[in-house]
Amino acid sequence: MGTKRKSFSFFASEFKKFFKFFLSELKPKGKILTPFNIITGIIMLTGAILLVIRFAFGLGTITNLSQDYPWGLWIGFDVITGVAFAGGAYVLTFIVYIMRVEKYHPIIRVTVLNGFLAYVFYAGALLLDLGRPWNVINPIIGNSFGVSSVLFLVAWHFLLYMLAEFIEFSPAAAEWLGWKKIRKVLTTLTLGTVIFGITLSTLHQSGLGALYLMAKSKIHPLWYTEFIPILFFVSSIFAGLSMVIFEGSISHKVFKHRISHEIHKSHNDIVIGLSKICAGAMFVYIFLKALVFIHGKQWIYLNSGWGAWFLIEIIVFVLVPCFLFIKGYQSKKINLIKISAVLTLVGIILNRLNVSVIAFKWYEAVRYYPTWMEIVVTLAVISAEIWVFRWIVNRMPILSDMPDWAKRQDQLGEIEIVTQKTESSKWKVSIT
Amino acid sequence: MDRRNFLTTVGMAVGATFIGGNAKASENVEMMGILIDTTKCLGCRSCEYSCAEVNKLPEPSDDSDELYKSLRKTSENSWTVVNRFEVNGNEIFVKEQCMHCAQPACAAACLTKAMYKTKEGPVVWDGSKCMGCRFCMISCPFDVPKFEYFSANPKISKCVMCWERLEKGELPACAENCPTEAVVFGKRSDLIHEANRRIYSESDSYVKHIYGEHEVGGTGVLYLSSVPFEKLKFRNDLGNDAYPELTKEFLYAVPVILTLFPAFLLALSNSTKREKSLTESEGGNGH
Numbered sequence: 001m002g003t004k005r006k007s008f009s010f011f012a013s014e015f016k017k018f019f020k021f022f023l024s025e026l027k028p029k030g031k032i033l034t035p036f037n038i039i040t041g042i043i044m045l046t047g048a049i050l051l052v053i054r055f056a057f058g059l060g061t062i063t064n065l066s067q068d069y070p071w072g073l074w075i076g077f078d079v080i081t082g083v084a085f086a087g088g089a090y091v092l093t094f095i096v097y098i099m100r101v102e103k104y105h106p107i108i109r110v111t112v113l114n115g116f117l118a119y120v121f122y123a124g125a126l127l128l129d130l131g132r133p134w135n136v137i138n139p140i141i142g143n144s145f146g147v148s149s150v151l152f153l154v155a156w157h158f159l160l161y162m163l164a165e166f167i168e169f170s171p172a173a174a175e176w177l178g179w180k181k182i183r184k185v186l187t188t189l190t191l192g193t194v195i196f197g198i199t200l201s202t203l204h205q206s207g208l209g210a211l212y213l214m215a216k217s218k219i220h221p222l223w224y225t226e227f228i229p230i231l232f233f234v235s236s237i238f239a240g241l242s243m244v245i246f247e248g249s250i251s252h253k254v255f256k257h258r259i260s261h262e263i264h265k266s267h268n269d270i271v272i273g274l275s276k277i278c279a280g281a282m283f284v285y286i287f288l289k290a291l292v293f294i295h296g297k298q299w300i301y302l303n304s305g306w307g308a309w310f311l312i313e314i315i316v317f318v319l320v321p322c323f324l325f326i327k328g329y330q331s332k333k334i335n336l337i338k339i340s341a342v343l344t345l346v347g348i349i350l351n352r353l354n355v356s357v358i359a360f361k362w363y364e365a366v367r368y369y370p371t372w373m374e375i376v377v378t379l380a381v382i383s384a385e386i387w388v389f390r391w392i393v394n395r396m397p398i399l400s401d402m403p404d405w406a407k408r409q410d411q412l413g414e415i416e417i418v419t420q421k422t423e424s425s426k427w428k429v430s431i432t
Numbered sequence: 433m434d435r436r437n438f439l440t441t442v443g444m445a446v447g448a449t450f451i452g453g454n455a456k457a458s459e460n461v462e463m464m465g466i467l468i469d470t471t472k473c474l475g476c477r478s479c480e481y482s483c484a485e486v487n488k489l490p491e492p493s494d495d496s497d498e499l500y501k502s503l504r505k506t507s508e509n510s511w512t513v514v515n516r517f518e519v520n521g522n523e524i525f526v527k528e529q530c531m532h533c534a535q536p537a538c539a540a541a542c543l544t545k546a547m548y549k550t551k552e553g554p555v556v557w558d559g560s561k562c563m564g565c566r567f568c569m570i571s572c573p574f575d576v577p578k579f580e581y582f583s584a585n586p587k588i589s590k591c592v593m594c595w596e597r598l599e600k601g602e603l604p605a606c607a608e609n610c611p612t613e614a615v616v617f618g619k620r621s622d623l624i625h626e627a628n629r630r631i632y633s634e635s636d637s638y639v640k641h642i643y644g645e646h647e648v649g650g651t652g653v654l655y656l657s658s659v660p661f662e663k664l665k666f667r668n669d670l671g672n673d674a675y676p677e678l679t680k681e682f683l684y685a686v687p688v689i690l691t692l693f694p695a696f697l698l699a700l701s702n703s704t705k706r707e708k709s710l711t712e713s714e715g716g717n718g719h
Contacts, residue, residue, distance in 0.1 A: 058583045066581070146543040
């Protein structure tokens, strides 16, 4: 009894401490009334008001969605494009934890955090688009598993991947809170969740493309192919890495005060390395596109406005940045690489929007275009993500060095393994 | 068998299926369907009125001349519409509604099984499961499911072949109220039989094509026409494969990747690790 009460009061005081710490950390750091804060603040406020209207009176009140265009900007950009941009996390965890390329270790945390937040906010934006969101739990807990649906797979994978990303990121949170024992446990989970996360990513990055397989008669033949899932998967590799390059160069300026010496020192080396991977993945993508183009005899569609639009997407936003990535790493021009990263990102936006919105029902007389309100809500989602990202980066060791005790813990962990091994080998020796 | 006899037989078959044998013989229920003979349709739109009445939809406008000036689509307020086409100087009326596919894309797309195909044939919707994602609308090759965009509690709405009436042994409202037997309800196999009989006995009045017999793997609703179906704005590019087949290959790949990838990644990670700990333990020995 006595020990129980003791442990209870121990937890109570620990909780109180945590709560106080958490409250003190909630306060913003730095100036509040910056132009960025004011603008994004207004956008988020407007977005919130619009969402109240949307949930009270229906989707049609603030969107241009129609019976012919059931999915618009919120799905086509927020979810489909946003998730492709978040692909950097699974590619980089593969490189760092599976291939153990230590060169990229300094940016793994910020990339995983970005991936996690992107899923929370952009996949979360799916909720805004649901007509009957109170039933969203049905495919998860209900007895109504629509296993024949690609969206069922995507929904489950979003959820599980968010969990995996959270676990991958959690040691940083434990370091921030000073939870030494918990951190030790959490770090042992990393490899398992990384493996799980890469598998999930492969499936749902391609799954997002597979969503459109049944829209065969609705998507322009230049964009519809049974290889959409594979194209979506391959393009998510260079989409994600281009986003890592793009975000990294912004973070470098904005979070100058937080950036560790290690990240600063290795930044250029990492960017050049990433541009090589991007160029490689883009080459594979172009090759696949060419195969689809030839097998599908798609040249018969080229002589039209759609053909020109298709060529712009492929040449200006895939071929050209691929070439620039190669030029960039050969001549070690970081700015050139950054430009091609931006071009690549625009290309991904174009590609995803072409499949989901622009070339979708291309034959329809009345086309869909988003209302200003849909755009504001999208911007509000992005702003909210940036605010949370900034809050975390300013507090947790994401870009900055981890605390010394955590470093020691990692080293100790390795030494423990080593000593175990040497002991067991000694034991073997003594037997013989 | 003349048409009256055919109808009576069909009616009795329906009765037997839904009243008598529902509990016992439910395993071997034959798929029901609707045969729409566009050569017999006068464009009176009785089907539209009765559909609206039975399904508690707003009453359709009675200004047919005005309505026929443009091609209408079904909507959340009108689950069936009749359109007028002018082909070679002849007026042809075409009733549109859900096709009730044998293997519906909408049901395959639904992640909560809110949209599903009953074994008797109608494709119906269950609001207690639906989360309003509208993936059924993306997937349906005929653009049938409609969504209530101006409601806080929106429903997916479409023709359900008067499912509740069928359960009571009644005919779908449109079939019951068609004055010219342009809309006939019955077992799909019987309807195909009857459609072929019409095509061969009155070969001058029909093209040799039952739309829906093979399209998208077969549909519950079948059409007969005197002119090629393209001229009535029917899509002829949908193919004869059932739509769920389009995602089948991807879905088959899922369990393969889900089991092979982790094993492969673990092996890869172990192979990169072993080299490292070897060098480290050597270093450890040196101490």
